[in-house]
Amino acid sequence: MTAPVLTRGLLDVPGSSLADHLAAHGPMPDVDLHALVDRAALTGRGGAGFPTAAKLRSVAAAASATGRAPVVVANGAEGEPAAAKDAVLLVLAPHLVFDGLALAAAALGASSAYLAADPALLPGLARSLADRGDRVGVRLHPVASAFLAGEESALCAALDGKAPLPRTKFPPVRERGVDGRPTLVLNVETLARLALVARGSDLGAASMLVTRRMEIAGTSWVDVVDIALGTRLGDVLRLDDGVQAVLIGGYAGTWVEAGRAADLALDRGSLAQAGADLGAGVLAALPADRCGLRETARVVGYLAAQSAGQCGPCLNGLPRIAAALDLLARPTPPPSGLLADVRRWSGLLPGRGACSHPDASVRLVASAFGVFGPELALHRAGRCTARTGRPFLPVPGGA
Ligand SMILES: Cc1cc2nc3c(=O)[nH]c(=O)nc-3n(C[C@H](O)[C@H](O)[C@H](O)COP(=O)(O)O)c2cc1C
Ligand code: SF4
Structure with a gap:
């Protein structure tokens, strides 16, 4: 697998030092964060896309109701596993994240602030942090x-x-x-974007980091790009005959x-028409030579x-469901009624955890049954269109 590469946009800075950061973005202005974030309509980039302004307001309200200073994280x-955007951001532009954290902490009058990340990233982050003089220690x-x-x-x-x-x-956190x-x-x-919104930058709420996964001439490729919201997916990924489906x-x-x-x-709005969501910003273009059911079974396992x-x-x-999918992903007739069983079990899970x-997880399975339906029928007849069993999506532990 190639290393993640950042091509342009939010992280397009000459280096990750505080001096590079200040040269690229300038100092942080003194702003009324609540009003700014509301106007910018910034939404969270951790998966659910929740409006950031509403979150800020609800934490401020809880702090005032309880009289306890809040914490920002x-x-x-x-x-x-398929995403790399947060790691790339923390390596290439750590000061934007620290700026956002400082802004949020100041706006809420927080007593403490944390940054939680992969242990491998912490020494670099500690060096960046040492250069800063944030009021609330991180x-x-x-x-x-x-x-x-x-x-x-x-x-x-x-x-x-x-x-x-x-x-x-x-109670919610x-x-x-x-x-x-x-x-x-x-x-x-989200915090990095908050820091850009505060500076009035176009890159604030109007774009998102996307981790692209694809194969180019049979070689795996992963990179992280900053894409303007509203861009056609066909302009983000090359979706020609060599690609059968996209995991969004x-x-x-x-x-x-x-x-x-x-x-x-x-x-x-556009993705919702296809029952999809921006989620953690992953776009993975499944090559035509793979079995989408096998890939889904590996992920659901x-x-x-x-x-x-x-x-x-x-x-x-x-x-x-994972065990049943493993059987359905094989090019052999599955036990009778297994597909109907998976559909029935899937209907029982939502809202109960x-x-x-x-x-x-069951939404992913349902989408696989929809997109790879013809493959399900082929498997029942003992056939599979895949020309290679080489895994495409990364699964820790290598299932
Ligand atoms: C199963 C599960 C895993 C999650 N993993 C992450 C994660 O790795 N990173 C992340 O930022 N948010 C993750 N989230 C979302 C967080 O719970 C939280 O909503 C998010 O950090 C809020 O940030 P945002 O408003 O900026 O999106 C996960 C949510 C769920 C349900
Ligand atoms: S058991 Fe499942 S639903 Fe319950 S908290 Fe854990 S992951 Fe969530």
């Missing part, structure tokens, strides 16, 4: 490399020294998070047939293994 966990915290570690309640638990597991949605305080958790890209969003995302994906725009096994849907449902992990 920069979420750099990047638990999504503590760096290592995050386990696990799909759920970046879920906000799991992250707050880890910052409190507990196991990094999601907990029930109530914006009311009771780290140290029982109202806690603002924002993705590191990541492993909590959706498969869309390549021809249809080409005309979708990189924005929530990983997602089932990653669940914390605390709630019914993850304890019983996901492992069963403490977090949205099972909901997203």
Whole structure:
């Protein structure tokens, strides 16, 4: 696999030092963050696309109701195995993230601030931090490399020294998070964009970092690019005959047939028409020589293994669905009724877990059945269109 490459946009700075950063973006102005973020209509880049202004307001309200100073957390966990944008951002433009964190902390009157990320990134971040004089000191915290570690309640638990597991949605972390305080958790890209919005930059709310995964002449390629919202996906990825489908969003995302994906725009409204979402900003172009069912079975096997096994849907449902998918992904007739069983089980999972992990996993499965339906029929007849079994999507542990 090639190393992630950043080609242009948000991270297009000559270097990652504070001097480079100030030369590229200038000093941070004194702004009324609440009003600015509202006007900019900035949405979160950690997956759910929640309006950042509403989050800021709700944490401020919880702080004033409880009389406890809030905590702000920069979420750099990047638990999504197909994504690389947060790591690239933290390496190439750490000061934009620290600026955003300082802005959010000041706007909320926070008592403490954290940046949580892969342990390998922490020494570089510590060097960047040492050059700064932020009013609220930032503590760096290592995050386990696990799909759920970046879920906000799991992250707050880890910052409190507990196991990094999601907990029930109530009370939400914006009311009771780290140290029982109202806690603002924002993705590191959201914070970087906050810093640009504050400076009045066009790159603020109007674009997003995308991790592209594709194959070029049989060689795997992954890069991170800053793409204007509204751009046609056909202009972001080369979606010719060599590509059969695009995984949009990541492993909590959706498969869309390549021809249809080409005309979708990189924005929530357009993607929603295809039942898709921007998610963690992953666009993976599945080559025509792979089996989409096999790729989905590998990913769902990983997602089932990653669940914390605390709630019914993850304890019983996901492992069963993963095992059934593994059978359906083989070019042999599956046990009779298995496909109907998976559909039925999938219908039972949504809304029943403490977090949205099972909901997203079954949405991925449903999209695979829609896009790779003809392949399902071929498998029943003992055939498969794949010309290679070489894995395309990265699955930690190499399933
Ligand atoms: C299963 C699961 C995993 C998640 N993993 C991450 C992650 O690795 N990084 C991240 O920023 N957000 C992740 N999130 C979203 C966070 O819970 C939270 O919504 C986000 O950090 C908020 O930031 P934003 O408003 O800037 O998007 C995950 C959510 C779920 C349900
Ligand atoms: S729904 Fe699944 S992943 Fe989410 S908290 Fe419950 S067991 Fe864990």
